[in-house]
Amino acid sequence: MRLxxxxxxxRVLRSALSRGGDFAELFxxxxxxxxxxxxxxxxxxxxxxxxxxxxIRLIDGDQTRYAHVxxxxxxxxxxxAETLAAAMSGEAAEPLALRAAEPPRLQEIEVDPxxxxxxxxxxxxxxxxxxxxxxxxxxxxxxxxxxxxRRRVAVFNSEGLAAADDRTRVRLGxxxxxxxDGTVETGFETLGAHRGFELLDGDPARIAEQAARKALDLLxxxxxxxxxxxxxxxxGFGGVLFHEMTGHGxxxxxxxxxxxxxxxxLGEKVAEPLLTASDDGRLPGEWGTGAIDDEGTPCQKxxxxxxxxxxxxxYDRLRARRDGVxxxxxxxxxxxxxxxxxxxxxxxxxxxxxxxxxxxxxxxRGFYAVSFGGGQVEPATGDFVFGVSEGYLIEGGRVTKPCxxxxxxxxxxxxxxxxxxxxxxxxxxxxxxxxxxxxxxxGTGQGHVRIRGxxxxxxxx
Amino acid sequence: xxxxxxxxxxxxxxxxxxxxxxxxxxxxxxxxxxxxVRVRNGEVESLTEASGRGVGVRxxxxxxxxxxxxTDLSDAGxxxxxxxxxxxARVADEDESSAAxxxxxxxxxxxxxxxxxxxxxxxxxxxxxLARRIEQVALGRDPSVSSVEEVVYVDEDTEAAxxxxxxxxxxxxxxxxxxxxxxxxxxxxxxxxxxxxxxGRSPGGLDAxxxxxxxxxxxxxxxxxxxxxxxxxxVVLSDRVAASFAGFIGGALCADEVQRGRSPFADRLGDExxxxxxxxxxDGLDPGGLxxxxxxxxxxxxxxxxxxxxxxxxxYLHDSYTARRGGAAxxxxxxxxxxxxxxxxxxxxxxxxxxxxSFEQLLSDAGDGIYITEVAGLHSxxxxxxxxxxxxxxxxxxxxxxxxxxxxEFTIAGELIGTLGAVLAVGSDSRWVPFGGSVRSSPILxxxxxxxxx
Numbered sequence: 001m002r003l004x005x006x007x008x009x010x011r012v013l014r015s016a017l018s019r020g021g022d023f024a025e026l027f028x029x030x031x032x033x034x035x036x037x038x039x040x041x042x043x044x045x046x047x048x049x050x051x052x053x054x055x056i057r058l059i060d061g062d063q064t065r066y067a068h069v070x071x072x073x074x075x076x077x078x079x080x081a082e083t084l085a086a087a088m089s090g091e092a093a094e095p096l097a098l099r100a101a102e103p104p105r106l107q108e109i110e111v112d113p114x115x116x117x118x119x120x121x122x123x124x125x126x127x128x129x130x131x132x133x134x135x136x137x138x139x140x141x142x143x144x145x146x147x148x149x150r151r152r153v154a155v156f157n158s159e160g161l162a163a164a165d166d167r168t169r170v171r172l173g174x175x176x177x178x179x180x181d182g183t184v185e186t187g188f189e190t191l192g193a194h195r196g197f198e199l200l201d202g203d204p205a206r207i208a209e210q211a212a213r214k215a216l217d218l219l220x221x222x223x224x225x226x227x228x229x230x231x232x233x234x235x236g237f238g239g240v241l242f243h244e245m246t247g248h249g250x251x252x253x254x255x256x257x258x259x260x261x262x263x264x265x266l267g268e269k270v271a272e273p274l275l276t277a278s279d280d281g282r283l284p285g286e287w288g289t290g291a292i293d294d295e296g297t298p299c300q301k302x303x304x305x306x307x308x309x310x311x312x313x314x315y316d317r318l319r320a321r322r323d324g325v326x327x328x329x330x331x332x333x334x335x336x337x338x339x340x341x342x343x344x345x346x347x348x349x350x351x352x353x354x355x356x357x358x359x360x361x362x363x364x365r366g367f368y369a370v371s372f373g374g375g376q377v378e379p380a381t382g383d384f385v386f387g388v389s390e391g392y393l394i395e396g397g398r399v400t401k402p403c404x405x406x407x408x409x410x411x412x413x414x415x416x417x418x419x420x421x422x423x424x425x426x427x428x429x430x431x432x433x434x435x436x437x438x439x440x441x442x443g444t445g446q447g448h449v450r451i452r453g454x455x456x457x458x459x460x461x
Numbered sequence: 462x463x464x465x466x467x468x469x470x471x472x473x474x475x476x477x478x479x480x481x482x483x484x485x486x487x488x489x490x491x492x493x494x495x496x497x498v499r500v501r502n503g504e505v506e507s508l509t510e511a512s513g514r515g516v517g518v519r520x521x522x523x524x525x526x527x528x529x530x531x532t533d534l535s536d537a538g539x540x541x542x543x544x545x546x547x548x549x550a551r552v553a554d555e556d557e558s559s560a561a562x563x564x565x566x567x568x569x570x571x572x573x574x575x576x577x578x579x580x581x582x583x584x585x586x587x588x589x590x591l592a593r594r595i596e597q598v599a600l601g602r603d604p605s606v607s608s609v610e611e612v613v614y615v616d617e618d619t620e621a622a623x624x625x626x627x628x629x630x631x632x633x634x635x636x637x638x639x640x641x642x643x644x645x646x647x648x649x650x651x652x653x654x655x656x657x658x659x660x661g662r663s664p665g666g667l668d669a670x671x672x673x674x675x676x677x678x679x680x681x682x683x684x685x686x687x688x689x690x691x692x693x694x695x696v697v698l699s700d701r702v703a704a705s706f707a708g709f710i711g712g713a714l715c716a717d718e719v720q721r722g723r724s725p726f727a728d729r730l731g732d733e734x735x736x737x738x739x740x741x742x743x744d745g746l747d748p749g750g751l752x753x754x755x756x757x758x759x760x761x762x763x764x765x766x767x768x769x770x771x772x773x774x775x776x777y778l779h780d781s782y783t784a785r786r787g788g789a790a791x792x793x794x795x796x797x798x799x800x801x802x803x804x805x806x807x808x809x810x811x812x813x814x815x816x817x818x819s820f821e822q823l824l825s826d827a828g829d830g831i832y833i834t835e836v837a838g839l840h841s842x843x844x845x846x847x848x849x850x851x852x853x854x855x856x857x858x859x860x861x862x863x864x865x866x867x868x869x870e871f872t873i874a875g876e877l878i879g880t881l882g883a884v885l886a887v888g889s890d891s892r893w894v895p896f897g898g899s900v901r902s903s904p905i906l907x908x909x910x911x912x913x914x915x
Contacts, residue, residue, distance in 0.1 A: 034549075040721060042554045042556060043553055046527045046528065046549035046550065047527070047528040047530075047549060047802075047803060048527075048546075048549055049529060049530040050530075050541075051515070051531065051532045051801075053532065062506065063504065063505050063507070063508070064506065064507035065508050066507060066510070070512075070514055070515065070532040083510060087585075118548070118549070118552040119552065121552075140722065141721065141722065177723060184846055186846050226691055258608055258645065259645060337511065373842070373844075376839075378837070380610070380643075380645055380652050380654050381652050381653060381654060381869075383837070383853070383869065383870055387851065404849070405851045407852065407913075409870055409871070411870070455870070
């Protein structure tokens with residue numbers, strides 16, 4: 001089913017350009033989702049939602065005007081287009097005829113989650129609850145959530161582009177709380193993909209056991225050490241570190257505002273040759289994957305660091321035009337209510353040739369950061385901070401005690417230059433990234449990565 | 462859409478839910494207009510104008526509740542939303558505390574000034590001028606301030622209505638305007654950033670000179686920052702940082718997490734756990750607070766709830782569910798971020814009651830310590846279940862009771878309850894901080910905090 005008739009789209013674009021402008025675009029969206037939770041072993045908070053709406057963008061020189069409306073009725077769309085045109089005072093520009101939309105590269109969905117009875121989803125959550133609780137007598141609580149979402153989008157622009165995508169995502173998240181005497185610890189794990197309900201074939205409840213295991217391990221944890229030491233970052237979730245400390249600084253809007261430490265560094269060496277990293281929105285089934293971005297540009301693989309040198313920034317159309325390059329297919333938006341901005345899709349460090357075990361055994365005293373609660377970076381200065389949700393002490397080349405309350409703090413360029421080993425293992429994980437108030441599903445991935453001389457901020461001062 | 466029209470939409474949605482088999486139902490309808498301007502180098506980078514409307518329906522089948530929302534407000538659309546809500550309720554397990562909120566006898570308060578008509582009447586050209594002025598002020602504060610990343614200005618004009626099958630019905634209008642920017646100061650290859658912001662009910666409530674100056678001064682003052690030595694020392698939290706801490710404390714005092722044993726404050730009601738110097742109140746009626754409203758997200762009148770005072774933990778925050786479950790009364794703290802989410806317990810406006818010490822006196826009391834102006838990684842660095850935190854920070858050294866050199870790239874760590882007890886004094890000058898909730902706070906002097914640096 002088409003979201004909007006191309007003839008209607010053509011009229012909307014013509015109306016937007018009726019008093020001038022370089023570029024007009026109509027972005028239409030139909031969103032549907034369902035979420036469900038289990039807490040205290042009780043299924044609760046079932047929620048479903050649907051939204052339809054459109055955003056119309058008019059670019060004139062360096063200025064962007066945007067209007068969005070709920071609903072996809074022609075009169076709503078035309079009204080929004082007229083609002084934009086009303087502020088202009090030039091000659092009408094004629095949009096190019098819309099090319100026939102290329103059939104979207106269809107996402108392979110084996111089982112449409114919307115067709116699966118809600119009771120089955122509740123059952124999955126009950127399995128998670130049970131598995132988490134049976135991981136140990138000290139597991140005090142398990143809560144888990146299931147979410148599914150489908151976004152159908154269509155993009156039309158005055159350069160004749162007509163494109164569409166249909167994206168289905170499924171995700172589970174689980175938190176376990178463990179308690180021993182007065183000590184409370186938490187563990188968290190997720191499973192998600194740009195796939196259908198088949199994602200949950202097999203043994204999805206294993207993530208509850210993993211979350212519980214993390215919480216239980218932490219019960220015996222010591223306060224994290226503080227000071228400068230070698231840090232081995234784990235695979236999978238560890239990729240959040242690269243996402244934050246390099247990915248954001250390579251997004252072209254930040255670069256063009258002069259607010260990135262990577263500005264003006266294209267072609268420069270920022271890391272040892274063992275580091276190669278990419279953003280790839282085409283990885284089949286990954287969380288940040290799509291056929292096109294939210295401006296209709298096909299998603300692609302962009303190598304951002306090749307053997308230690310910066311090879312590309314991540315572009316949407318607007319920023320690509322300013323730099324005289326092509327969009328890299330990174331123009332994403334949370335919904336039709338937001339302007340597209342350069343965003344990562346699935347960002348990862350390519351596997352290296354180091355053996356993860358050896359990477360640890362070569363460290364006298366250090367810190368093993370397996371997963372992060374999240375992190376934050378100030379792209380302009382490169383300063384970052386990460387909360388470590390699962391971390392261990394490395395002593396004499398061996399992983400010894402779990403540590404609680406550790407943070408990694410440092411500066412991006414310095415930390416990148418100190419990466420001295422990249423593991424041959426590899427894993428992708430799912431996350432949500434926030435920027436300018438917009439949330440986007442992103443994949444992060446890597447194998448083990450070792451960084452020399454990083455500051456660990458712990459509570460054991 | 463007018464408030465009265467929205468109320469009719471909500472009525473129809475409740476009726477539709479009843480005819481789909483709901484034993485009780487509640488509908489929240491919302492309409493809004495908003496405008497966002499982004500200015501950089503004196504030029505408008507983007508201008509967004511938007512209108513939106515939608516409805517969220519909570520339906521009960523006995524003690525099972527489900528939620529659905531949508532943007533199609535036609536009869537057919539409302540029917541589909543109602544049916545989805547009832548369908549969702551069938552999946553939920555029985556929960557004896559779950560029921561539609563009862564109508565209370567308390568009249569919803571009339572709060573003056575929730576909506577300033579000027580938000581609609583101010584031409585876009587004027588708010589563009591305001592944003593330009595903010596940028597110019599920031600750039601003019603110090604020769605080192607080389608650019609402004611972007612000045613963002615936003616205003617919103619919102620109407621909301623609620624109707625329930627148990628006789629609750631009401632609506633209100635509110636407006637908000639805010640602006641923020643990040644200024645960049647440069648010296649040689651060093652870059653530092655500074656944040657400025659302001660909030661009000663309409664553009665006229667924003668002071669361009671103050672917002673711009675804050676960002677410019679903040680950025681310039683950080684040039685040459687170094688990493689402090691690891692130690693335990695007195696700290697003064699800026700109003701912004703103190704507001705962030707208050708926000709986390711408020712979150713941990715929400716009864717749902719408390720009842721589920723996921724709050725460091727569980728089972729601590731009445732305990733002497735805070736410093737007598739500190740008083741925190743949740744105030745859903747303060748006209749200056751953006752979260753103020755005559756009633757909360759399920760129609761219960763908003764109120765004032767003292768949370769911490771006289772050294773004691775005084776109360777938890779409730780919605781109708783947690784109140785029923787805990788044998789308490791709702792404090793009117795059912796929050797909705799929009800019609801897209803069902804109500805859940807959250808703070809409204811948190812007020813850290815101002816003390817009597819001026820900022821200079823707080824510095825002088827601290828003697829030698831650190832003035833913390835910024836914290837990063839709060840989201841990942843504070844564990845709301847355990848109350849432990851370890852977050853990145855930057856600020857200025859305090860030496861001999863006065864501000865000295867800038868400091869960055871260090872962490873502050875501790876746990877929330879310990880920090881509550883370690884507060885020595887609260888400053889007298891407070892301001893509204895809109896990050897992570899609506900909080901009004903002053904700077905706070907904390908006797909001891911662990912600093913992780915070099």
